[in-house]
Amino acid sequence: MLGHLALVTDSTAYLPQEAVDRHRIQVVPLSVAVGDDVFAEGVEISPTDVAEALRAKHRVTTSRPSPETFTAAYRAAAEAGARGIVSIHISAELSGTAEAAHLAAATAPIPVRVVDSRLVGMALGSCVLAAAELAETLDASWSAAAAGGLEADASHNTEADLEQVASAAERRAEVTSGFFYVDTLEHLRRGGRIGTAQALVGSALAVKPLLHLTGGRIEPLEKVRTASRAIARLEEIAVEHAGDRPVDITVHHLAAEQRAEALAERLRERVPTLKELYVSEVGAVIGAHVGPGLLAVVVSPIVASAG
Numbered sequence: 001m002l003g004h005l006a007l008v009t010d011s012t013a014y015l016p017q018e019a020v021d022r023h024r025i026q027v028v029p030l031s032v033a034v035g036d037d038v039f040a041e042g043v044e045i046s047p048t049d050v051a052e053a054l055r056a057k058h059r060v061t062t063s064r065p066s067p068e069t070f071t072a073a074y075r076a077a078a079e080a081g082a083r084g085i086v087s088i089h090i091s092a093e094l095s096g097t098a099e100a101a102h103l104a105a106a107t108a109p110i111p112v113r114v115v116d117s118r119l120v121g122m123a124l125g126s127c128v129l130a131a132a133e134l135a136e137t138l139d140a141s142w143s144a145a146a147a148g149g150l151e152a153d154a155s156h157n158t159e160a161d162l163e164q165v166a167s168a169a170e171r172r173a174e175v176t177s178g179f180f181y182v183d184t185l186e187h188l189r190r191g192g193r194i195g196t197a198q199a200l201v202g203s204a205l206a207v208k209p210l211l212h213l214t215g216g217r218i219e220p221l222e223k224v225r226t227a228s229r230a231i232a233r234l235e236e237i238a239v240e241h242a243g244d245r246p247v248d249i250t251v252h253h254l255a256a257e258q259r260a261e262a263l264a265e266r267l268r269e270r271v272p273t274l275k276e277l278y279v280s281e282v283g284a285v286i287g288a289h290v291g292p293g294l295l296a297v298v299v300s301p302i303v304a305s306a307g
Helices: 017-023 047-055 067-079 097-105 122-147 154-175 186-190 195-203 227-242 257-270 284-290
Strands: 004-010 025-028 031-034 037-040 060-063 082-089 112-116 177-181 208-214 217-224 247-253 274-281 295-301
Touching: 004 067, 004 122, 004 154, 017 025, 017 122, 025 067, 031 047, 031 284, 047 060, 047 284, 060 284, 067 082, 067 097, 082 097, 082 122, 082 154, 097 112, 112 154, 122 154, 122 247, 122 295, 154 295, 177 227, 208 227, 217 227, 227 247, 227 257, 227 295, 247 257, 257 274, 257 295
Parallel strands: 004 025, 004 082, 082 112, 247 274
Antiparallel strands: 031 037, 031 060, 177 208, 177 295, 208 217, 247 295
């Protein structure tokens, strides 16, 4: 549709492909390097590839997209008829992706509003979906106005619409929580992604750590003695945070599909206000930092649109 608002995110949102296609979301991949070989996440390397590389003790690193990659994405959206772009990304505390997006936005041919979600995984993905749904509502109003010849204030309307859509993502981000269990903190430690959770490293062999996203960072939440107790506690935390609000829940994993499916089924039974439940394996970028055995739960309450 000409004159639409385009949504751009990055590959760490781990959105279902069906949602990407339905909302026409453009996904910019981060990069994963295994040894000296560099691959685009979601395009050239799979979570299984990364899990196998980590088990084999290969050096696995990740990097943000270049500003030029975002420049190309924004130009493509403009050429497809977009009047503005909302670009929503992984926490700037964890990646330079949002910074690269900001650099590209400065020279984009159409207005771009960049949002640092301060989240990752489907915590980020939930924000993108909230933004996409409002964008589609605003696009319908825009089209109706254009059909009636009301185009004089087009520039102002686009800026206002971009602000509304970005705000929808930010409101969803404020109420969305991510909790996760890892078999070991070693991969997070190597990648420098655990902040004060480094305090747990010394005792990591004796405990099974639960962590959470807070302030855009990964921080320790609790220490549990066994994997089974940690997963049970993860379930309890998710139920507590869901409360009696309408929520979407995602269970993420890396090389732990059976555990993830079992946890998802228990949450389906225990959260009566559940709207959408997703089970997905994290991609290569997050997989490189958490290692095989990851089990995570994203709880994203549904907030009313202001559009």
